[in-house]
Amino acid sequence: xxKFVKNMLVDNLKSRLNGVGEVIVVSLGKLDxxxxxxxxxxxRKKNIHLQMVKNSLARRAMLETPLEPAxxxxxxxxxxxxxxxxxxxxxxxLDRLSGAKEFEGFEFRGGAxxxxxxxxxxxxxxxxxxxxxxxxxILSGQISSLGSVLAGQISxxxxxxxxxxxxxxxxxxxxxxxx
Numbered sequence: 388x389x390k391f392v393k394n395m396l397v398d399n400l401k402s403r404l405n406g407v408g409e410v411i412v413v414s415l416g417k418l419d420x421x422x423x424x425x426x427x428x429x430x431r432k433k434n435i436h437l438q439m440v441k442n443s444l445a446r447r448a449m450l451e452t453p454l455e456p457a458x459x460x461x462x463x464x465x466x467x468x469x470x471x472x473x474x475x476x477x478x479x480x481l482d483r484l485s486g487a488k489e490f491e492g493f494e495f496r497g498g499a500x501x502x503x504x505x506x507x508x509x510x511x512x513x514x515x516x517x518x519x520x521x522x523x524x525i526l527s528g529q530i531s532s533l534g535s536v537l538a539g540q541i542s543x544x545x546x547x548x549x550x551x552x553x554x555x556x557x558x559x560x561x562x563x564x565x566x
Contacts, residue, residue, distance in 0.1 A: 393444060400440065400448040409474040409500045410467045411481055411510055412457050415439075416492025426490055433480050435470040456504035461496055473519045474500055482514035 404410070415423060427437050442465055446458045457467070471477040485493050498505040500513070517525065 396441075396444050397448045400438075400445060403436075403438070404448070404452075404454060404467075404469065407469045408453060409477070409498065410454050410457050410469045411474075411477060411498035411505070412461060412496040413437075413466050413468055413481065413485075414492075414494050414496050415466055416494060418490065418492055422490060426484065426493065429484065430468065430470075430480065433471055433476070435468055435477055435480060437466050437468045439464060439466050453502040454499045456502065457497060457499035459504065465496060475513060475516045475518045478510050478514040478516075479518065482511060 415426075418426065430437050442458055442461050445465075445467065446455075449455045449458055468477060468481055471480060481495070484490050485495065487493075495507040495510045497507055498510055505513070
């Protein structure tokens with residue numbers, strides 16, 4: 388491959404990954420062209436991109452970016468995946484597909500998250516994290532539960548106080564009518 392073509396490929400990869408904060412590096416193993424197309428199609432439905440890359444070109448393209456650690460130790464042809472709603476959704480979908488019988492040989496090699504390197508086992512750990520939507524629902528539940536506890540405590544104290552005031556008024560009315 389000529390230097391001109393390599394530079395074009397590096398520039399293309401740079402432009403495609405511009406603004407991407409995390410990638411997962413995978414090996415497609417011995418998947419044939421049909422299975423690879425099926426894999427890409429199923430990932431596309433989740434807004435996840437998969438691109439085959441030559442490791443040396445990916446290393447050159449990612450120099451001085453947060454994605455650089457993903458390509459430090461791998462060799463040969465690999466595929467990189469990025470996209471989805473967040474890195475957890477990306478990892479969950481790739482983990483689900485790596486366990487599918489039809490994509491046998493599809494495996495994690497690592498990745499990059501917030502400028503740090505992920506090993507293959509780390510990607511599986513990320514897949515077990517709650518997704519962004521799940522985290523937001525957990526957070527909103529915790530916030531609303533504190534509010535409802537506080538409102539319950541305020542209203543219960545107010546109810547007790549109102550009951551005591553009403554009881555005192557009734558006692559005073561009885562004492563006033565008895566005189």
